[in-house]
Amino acid sequence: MSAWAGCLSTQVTVKILKFAPKEIMNSNSINSPPAGVTAKESEGFSKASLGNLIRRPETGSFIGLVCVFVFFSIFGGETFLSVSGFASWLNIAAELGIIALPIGLLMIAGHLDLSIGSVIPASSMTVAIVSGHYGFPLPVGIISALALGLAVGFVNGYLIVRTDLPSFVVTLATLFAVAGLTLGLSVILAGSTSVALKSDPITKMVFGDFIDGKFEVILLWWVAAMLFIGYILGHSKYGNWILALGGDKVSARNAGIPTDKLNIALFMGSGLCAAFVGMCQAILYNSAQVSAGQSFIFNSIIAVVIGGVILTGGYGSVVGIVLGTMTFAIVNQGIYYTGFDANWASLIIGILLLAAVLLNNTFRAMAISHAAPRIKPKAIK
Numbered sequence: 001m002s003a004w005a006g007c008l009s010t011q012v013t014v015k016i017l018k019f020a021p022k023e024i025m026n027s028n029s030i031n032s033p034p035a036g037v038t039a040k041e042s043e044g045f046s047k048a049s050l051g052n053l054i055r056r057p058e059t060g061s062f063i064g065l066v067c068v069f070v071f072f073s074i075f076g077g078e079t080f081l082s083v084s085g086f087a088s089w090l091n092i093a094a095e096l097g098i099i100a101l102p103i104g105l106l107m108i109a110g111h112l113d114l115s116i117g118s119v120i121p122a123s124s125m126t127v128a129i130v131s132g133h134y135g136f137p138l139p140v141g142i143i144s145a146l147a148l149g150l151a152v153g154f155v156n157g158y159l160i161v162r163t164d165l166p167s168f169v170v171t172l173a174t175l176f177a178v179a180g181l182t183l184g185l186s187v188i189l190a191g192s193t194s195v196a197l198k199s200d201p202i203t204k205m206v207f208g209d210f211i212d213g214k215f216e217v218i219l220l221w222w223v224a225a226m227l228f229i230g231y232i233l234g235h236s237k238y239g240n241w242i243l244a245l246g247g248d249k250v251s252a253r254n255a256g257i258p259t260d261k262l263n264i265a266l267f268m269g270s271g272l273c274a275a276f277v278g279m280c281q282a283i284l285y286n287s288a289q290v291s292a293g294q295s296f297i298f299n300s301i302i303a304v305v306i307g308g309v310i311l312t313g314g315y316g317s318v319v320g321i322v323l324g325t326m327t328f329a330i331v332n333q334g335i336y337y338t339g340f341d342a343n344w345a346s347l348i349i350g351i352l353l354l355a356a357v358l359l360n361n362t363f364r365a366m367a368i369s370h371a372a373p374r375i376k377p378k379a380i381k
Contacts, residue, residue, distance in 0.1 A: 101225050309324075
């Protein structure tokens with residue numbers, strides 16, 4: 001019995017390390033030759049380090065970003081490369097990026113969250129009704145909106161853990177449920193599906209203003225989210241847990257990872273970020289509507305997939321998600337600077353998505369098959 005348990009523990013440990021970014025991508029044991037190797041073997045390690053760089057999850061997304069940026073720089077000209085041109089797609093990327101980051105973590109863990117499409121307008125309407133229609137202090141409205149996002153995320157995670165239903169089915173159900181509640185309660189409480197909101201100068205400056213009249217302040221929140229989630233996934237035990245959960249849920253649970261709590265926490269993080277974006281939109285535009293937010297569902301998934309995350313889970317990086325978000329935003333806005341028919345933007349995004357999936361599968365296969373450089377052992381005399 002003890003031998004069987006030891007074997008299982010070893011298999012679980014290997015499985016977790018297989019998907020851990022620090023162990024596969026950044027480990028000194030891979031990129032640095034061990035003591036006692038020859039100069040020729042050391043050269044082999046240098047080549048292996050370059051190979052590890054090429055096989056990183058974000059490599060494909062970086063190639064895509066460069067190609068897209070060069071394309072629109074050529075056909076968009078100086079207007080696209082101007083400060084206003086950068087602001088147009090960076091503002092889109094910031095709002096989408098704050099949502100894409102937790103969605104990326106969920107997809108790495110093997111899940112999807114479609115309910116964000118309803119959480120965004122629900123949180124916008126919450127802050128607008130609480131503070132705009134009823135006149136409560138704006139911090140009360142903000143806290144209420146964020147609490148709504150956390151509550152929806154908790155419900156999603158709890159239902160998935162308890163019922164073992166696919167996250168697609170559960171979050172699709174909550175997508176429609178929250179949308180119906182938002183519409184019905186907005187009419188009952190405010191008598192309208194659109195509510196005005198007036199913010200004080202400090203709140204406006206922090207959540208819904210422009211920097212230099214062009215860049216939305218939410219860009220700074222996006223950078224903060226990058227650093228925070230980047231630390232979680234790349235430099236904490238929770239990142240290894242998330243990768244292990246997406247790689248093999250059963251092995252992760254057997255290794256002692258609290259998979260149920262982790263799933264619930266990931267969905268609550270997704271709901272919180274979606275609510276944050278919805279709240280910021282209400283403050284920025286001084287109003288809220290029940291019809292906003294639906295486009296974020298597929299846009300966030302597209303950005304994450306372009307960023308190197310695979311739909312089956314267990315593989316991806318925060319850097320890749322950020323690059324994928326920027327690529328999507330450039331295509332989404334860059335088409336207007338080229339003089340081409342804007343209807344072609346959807347075609348470009350579709351081709352880009354397919355190319356990204358093919359690249360991601362290629363680089364993932366390379367990463368798995370060459371997880372560590374091989375050194376021919378010396379013969380023992």
